[in-house]
Each structure stands twice: as C-alpha cells, then as structure tokens.
Amino acid sequence: MDEIRDAILADDLEAIGGLPTPASYRAVLVRKDEQEMFEGLPTREKDPRKSLHVEEVPTPELGPGEALVAVMASSVNYNTVWTSIFEPVSTFGFLARYGRLHGLAKRHDLPYHVIGSDLSGVVVAVGSGVNRWKPGDEVVAHCLSVELEDPAGHDDTMMDPQQRIWGFETNFGGLAEMSLVKSNQLMPKPAHLTWEEAAAPGLVNSTAYRQLVSRNGADMKQGDVVLVWGASGGLGSYATQLALNGGAIPVCVVSSPEKAEIVRSMGAELVIDRSAEGYRFWKDEETQDPKEWQRLGARIRELTGGEDPDIVFEHPGRETFGASVYVAKKGGTIVTCASTSGFLHQYDNRYLWMNLKRIVGSHFANYKEAWEANRLIDRGLVHPTLSKTYAMDDVGQAAYDVHRNLHQGKVGVLTLSPAEGLGVRDTAKREQHLTAINRFRDV
Structure with a gap:
C-alpha cells in the first residue's frame, strides 16, 4: 500500500497499473463474534468506539466487472452507525445471504465486515470485461451494488431483486485503504475537491437527489415548497442545496441557532429552529400531540405566506412522521428514505387519504441518478458539506459523533x-467555490 500511496501523492498515476496488488490492507471492521456485545442496552448507550476496529485484512479476489480502488478518503454515514451498533439487525446476516448467491459472492461472507459506503481514490486494478475504467483513474464510488440478472432491474436498477448497499450489505467497503467495487459504481472524482471533500457527498447527495429531484422520488419542480427535516445534516444539507438549485422554496428545520446560520449561509431564507420553538410531537412514548402538528403547520404557513409544503423531505422517521403527514399540502408528497429516530411510524391516516396525499419510499439511487448528482458536484452547483475529518484510527469517535448527533x-x-x-487538480475552479466548499468546516 505504501508504494501505491507514494505514486498517488507523487502524481505518478500511470505507474499504478504496474505496481503489484498488495496482499493485505488496513480496514475498519466489525467482528461477527462481537455482534451481541450491546444486547440489552438502549440504542443511545451503544458505543461505536467499542465495536469498530482497524485491522489488517487480506485483499479480496478481483472478479469480472469489478475494480480494486486505493482509497484516499471515506466518510461516515448513518449506516456506519447502524452497522457499528448492530441495529436494527447485525449486518452479518446480509453477508451470509449474499454469500449463498453464487461462488464469487462467497468472498463476502466472512467473520469480519469491512464497512463504509463512500470513497474517493484511484483505481488500482480492474477485472475482465471492464472497459470504461483503468488503473490510475481518479474516482469516487456510489454505493449501489446490483447483479442485474433479473429483468426487474433494467428499468430502474434500484428495483433489482439483488440490489444491495455496498459496505453495508456487502463486504470490502470504503472505510479502508483498499476497496472492492463493481465497475458500475465508479464515477469521476471532481477535480476541484480534496480527497476528503470528494468522498463526502456520494451516499447522501445521491440519496437526496433521487428522493427529491428524480421522477422516482418526489419529482420536485420550480416553486415547490419543500419542508426539509435536519436541513444542516448529512442528507438535509444536500436536499437544501438541491431545492435552492432547482427553484424550489426550502423550509429548513434545524435544532440550534448555529445550524440555522449554516442553512441561511446556503441561501435558505425560511428556517425553523425546532429547539428554540419547543416542538414536542410526542406526549409520551405511546401518544402523539396533534396540537403540536398544528402549531408546526401554522409556523410553516407564517413563513411561506400561507402555503403548505408540496413536499416533505422525511428521514427522522418515528419522531416526526406524524407531523410530516399532517403538514403536507392537499395532494402533497411525503418522501422518506430513512428512520433515524425509529422505524415504526405512526400517523393519522385521515389526513393522508382525505387530502389525497402520497407517501413515497425512496432508497439510495440508481447509477444514472448518482451520476447526475455527482455531475452537480463536479460543476460546482452543489458543494460538499464536510465539517470535520478524522484519521482512520479515530473512526470510532467519528461514528460516535454521528450517532449522538x-x-x-x-x-x-x-x-x-x-x-x-x-x-x-483544478485550483481555479476550487478558488471560485472555496467559500461554499468550506461552509461547514469546523462548525
């Protein structure tokens, strides 16, 4: 790995293809024999610093249509947290099921799971049948892994019955010095970004793009009022940018004055600080408070001049979903991609059916959607929202910080x-967008 890293740092990318593939590399992983270590603890008390390990692992065999990538940087997503605390299930069940699919997939069913669903780096080697990419190419990777042997996936690859999230439902993820990906996960690295900046948008930017912009999601149009929960977070920060970029009107929900300033700096004008305004959507563990839904709806109309949201960009889940269904306009769309506060949602169905609203499920993105989302990054129309970067040995702390918000x-x-x-690589373009690139840094 040292030879490969030195060649990359020396900009000698043509030499990469002539270097031997390392027999092993350092990686962030969880262990199968520890998957019950947090049993009985409340979710909040489960500590990724105890379950995430950095160890040397063997380099996997390279198969047809695949690529090995030397990973310069990666990032932490919420699925990193889920994997590290073994919720809602241990990921070793995913690896076992994948391993039963075919002979080459058996590589993934191991007593350890190398995690991570983002990367930026350089292609080291490609398998047979790969034509678009070659050793020395600077790339980022999106996290959709598909087999595409079933016709169901050929209109929208997210519908492939063998669709998986790389580094979560597969092994050999991006939180490592080397990663194994399918070649159709690769996209060009934006030349004006650093390694760590380029690694940050992949999963969340692509997810937000499909969820909000694509016809497979909410199909946002100019002038739509879009309620964005967690507007300064990993997903919400990209949803806010996509809404502003697409001529929509984001109503940004945040949880502190500092976060409110961040979204205002992105150009959002309508901001709700839910902590300052004291919203409590649940009276207790079992009972929601419709009066709080009504209070939120009134606040949104106050900000928008009387309009309800055309689209609600949902991902907190249980805590907010009842409110989201209530505040969406008649005929509006609640589009959801996650449940970070709980998977069992409750809402009053009268507000859904009698007002002809729609709930749309959205999960990551297909290759075309991910490519389009990456193109917006490359053109400087959407920017990374990287706030802090950790060394690989400190990844447990990084995941802990995301877990505890x-x-x-x-x-x-x-x-x-x-x-x-x-x-x-492109310093002129970087200088043009430097303020926006650094907007979240060290906040």
Whole structure:
C-alpha cells in the first residue's frame, strides 16, 4: 500500500497499473463474534468506539466487472452507525445471504465486515470485461451494488431483486485503504475537491437527489415548497442545496441557532429552529400531540405566506412522521428514505387519504441518478458539506459523533491520504467555490 500511496501523492498515476496488488490492507471492521456485545442496552448507550476496529485484512479476489480502488478518503454515514451498533439487525446476516448467491459472492461472507459506503481514490486494478475504467483513474464510488440478472432491474436498477448497499450489505467497503467495487459504481472524482471533500457527498447527495429531484422520488419542480427535516445534516444539507438549485422554496428545520446560520449561509431564507420553538410531537412514548402538528403547520404557513409544503423531505422517521403527514399540502408528497429516530411510524391516516396525499419510499439511487448528482458536484452547483475529518484510527469517535448527533453536515475519514487538503487538480475552479466548499468546516 505504501508504494501505491507514494505514486498517488507523487502524481505518478500511470505507474499504478504496474505496481503489484498488495496482499493485505488496513480496514475498519466489525467482528461477527462481537455482534451481541450491546444486547440489552438502549440504542443511545451503544458505543461505536467499542465495536469498530482497524485491522489488517487480506485483499479480496478481483472478479469480472469489478475494480480494486486505493482509497484516499471515506466518510461516515448513518449506516456506519447502524452497522457499528448492530441495529436494527447485525449486518452479518446480509453477508451470509449474499454469500449463498453464487461462488464469487462467497468472498463476502466472512467473520469480519469491512464497512463504509463512500470513497474517493484511484483505481488500482480492474477485472475482465471492464472497459470504461483503468488503473490510475481518479474516482469516487456510489454505493449501489446490483447483479442485474433479473429483468426487474433494467428499468430502474434500484428495483433489482439483488440490489444491495455496498459496505453495508456487502463486504470490502470504503472505510479502508483498499476497496472492492463493481465497475458500475465508479464515477469521476471532481477535480476541484480534496480527497476528503470528494468522498463526502456520494451516499447522501445521491440519496437526496433521487428522493427529491428524480421522477422516482418526489419529482420536485420550480416553486415547490419543500419542508426539509435536519436541513444542516448529512442528507438535509444536500436536499437544501438541491431545492435552492432547482427553484424550489426550502423550509429548513434545524435544532440550534448555529445550524440555522449554516442553512441561511446556503441561501435558505425560511428556517425553523425546532429547539428554540419547543416542538414536542410526542406526549409520551405511546401518544402523539396533534396540537403540536398544528402549531408546526401554522409556523410553516407564517413563513411561506400561507402555503403548505408540496413536499416533505422525511428521514427522522418515528419522531416526526406524524407531523410530516399532517403538514403536507392537499395532494402533497411525503418522501422518506430513512428512520433515524425509529422505524415504526405512526400517523393519522385521515389526513393522508382525505387530502389525497402520497407517501413515497425512496432508497439510495440508481447509477444514472448518482451520476447526475455527482455531475452537480463536479460543476460546482452543489458543494460538499464536510465539517470535520478524522484519521482512520479515530473512526470510532467519528461514528460516535454521528450517532449522538454531535456533528454538522458530513464527517470525513482519511484512509491512505496522510493529511487533509490533498488531491486538488483544478485550483481555479476550487478558488471560485472555496467559500461554499468550506461552509461547514469546523462548525
């Protein structure tokens, strides 16, 4: 790995293809024999710092249509947290099911799980049948892994029965010095970004793009009022940018004055600080408070001049879902991609059916949607929301911070890259967008 890293740092990318593939590499992983270590503890008390390990692992065999990538940087997503605390289920069940699919898939069913669903880096080797990518290419990766042997996936690859999230439902993820991906996960690295900045948007930007912009999601149009929960967070920060970029009107819900300032700096004008306004959507564990839904709806109309949201960008889940269904306009759309506060949602169905609202489920993105989302990053129309970067040895702390919501935007992790600030190829474009690129830094 040292030879490969040195060649990348020396900009000698043509030499990468002539270097031997390392027999092993350092990786962030969870262990199968520890998957019950948090049993009986409340979710909040489960500590990723105890379950995430950095260890040397063997380099997997390279198969047809695949690529090995030297990973310069990665990032922490909420699925990193889920994996680390073994919720809602241990990911080793995913790996076992994948391993039963075919002979090559058996590589993934191991007593350890190398995690991570983002990367930026350089292609080291490609398998047979790969034509678009070659050793030395600077890339980022999206996290959709598909087999595409079933016709169901050929209109929208997210509908492939064998659709998986790389680094969560597969092994050999991006929180490592090396990663194994399918070649159709690769996209060009934006040349004006550092390694850690380029690694930050992949999962969340693509997810927000499909959820909000794509016809497979909410199909947002100009002028739509979009309620964005957690508007300064990993998903919400991209949803806010996509709404503003697409001529929509975001109503940004945040949880502190500092977060309110961040979304205002992105250009959002309508902001609700839910902590300052004291919203409590649940009276207790079993009972929601419709009066609080009504109070939120009134506040939204106050900000918008009397309009309800055309689209509610949902991802907190249980805590907010009842309110989301209530506040959406008649004929509006609640589009959901996650449940970070709980998977069992409750809402008053009268407000859904009698007002002809729709709930749309959205999960990550297909290759075309991910490519389009990455293109917006490359053109400087959407920017990374990286707030802080950790060394790989400190990834447990990084995941803990995301688990406890102690972060803003996205949290990055350096893997092969020895320092922040490396990997920029287009300095002129970077200078043009530097303020926006650094907006979340160290907030």
